[in-house]
Amino acid sequence: MTYRLGVDVGGTFTDLLLFDQSTGTFWRHKTPSTPHDSSEGILNGVSAICEKAGITPGDIDYFLHGTTVATNAVLEGKGARVGLVTTDGYRQVMQIARSFVPGGLAGWIVWPKPQPLAALEDTVEVRGRMDAQGNTLEPLDEDQVRAALIALRDSGIEALTVSLINAYLNGAHERRIGELAAEIMPGIPISLSHEVLPEMQEYERTLTTVANAAVRPVVGKYVRNLRDRLRGAGMAGSLSLLRSDGGLMSSEKSEEHPVSLLMSGPAGGVTGAIWVGRNAGIRNILTLDVGGT
Known part of the structure; x- marks a missing residue:
């Protein structure tokens, strides 16, 4: 079986969606975000959603992550x-x-x-x-x-x-x-x-x-910390981050070019809405993404 896990970190909650590509089964989970170290909240969510699905983090082949770490660093002057x-x-x-x-x-x-x-x-x-x-x-x-x-x-x-x-x-x-x-x-x-x-x-x-x-220092520290925590939990699959254009980049590449992540979080909702609309035969679609912060 091939499992894909999507994780989006918001100011209040971290949302996770686990998808079994072979059967089409999916699981959802929402857990409080941990602003002092977002990777902590992510790992809490990974453990919970894996328990729901009856798998271990080692069964996850693809970890896809949207983040506002770079965005917040600029907006907050940090x-x-x-x-x-x-x-x-x-x-x-x-x-x-x-x-x-x-x-x-x-x-x-x-x-x-x-x-x-x-x-x-x-x-x-x-x-x-x-x-x-x-x-x-x-x-x-x-x-x-x-x-x-x-x-x-x-x-x-x-x-x-x-x-x-x-x-x-x-x-x-x-x-x-x-x-x-x-x-x-x-x-x-x-x-x-x-x-x-x-x-x-x-x-x-x-x-x-x-x-x-x-x-770069802020995002690099975050990505390395997240990767180490995931590897420590047994996840050997690929870790990819969502770019501002809706594409994906490896965690290693994101450490070198974090400017590509500045609109990572908002881009996820737009890209997802376009995919849903296209598959539903809708030519014009309006999407709204509201976060807790």
Whole structure:
């Protein structure tokens, strides 16, 4: 028999759905969430639903998980302190952002921009540049890079983002800075923009990569803790997390690219509603997802 277990963690309750693919039988269970450590509530639910079905966690082949851990870290301002390395001349990329202000009365209103996840004092510029074709226009100044990284390390940053101009075409300079950072600040998670979002537009790519760095320590700790607890309970099946686009990613990959989980929880309800509507022959469907928080 093949068992699939879906788990969604909310602010008040953790919901579980266990499905036997060979017979179509399913079991549901709701257990109080444990905000201090969500994995604790999950394990309580896993034990209870397995007991209902008369199986053990070792019988579960697929563990599918929607989570708001990354979302809450951003909303509550509990992300890591992020250091940002940019190309010379781009230090204010997060502060300038986009200058568009909506509305015809834009000249009469004040539109406060959100506080950047990487502070200006934690942002450094480095010399070295790629052109619009991805060719080296100016070599990377490694001595300056080392000095900048040492300064960031000594300032107390908890995560590092490297986002250089045109890196989506050629990430060689970012990779080299990443290598130097791994030597200078071991243990600090490093996010490279050409790996997180290899697309043009400096602000959007930088913003996404900074967000990835901000939630990486929080999400990484949570995912590792959950995986260890599940393995300790005897579950040897795959552990996958729901992405913001409704797809799945491995728990290991989610530790490296947690920004893909920012809308993980809400995406589950929408994706499920689309599936139900499609199979029921409904072309237009409206779904509402209400949580306890």
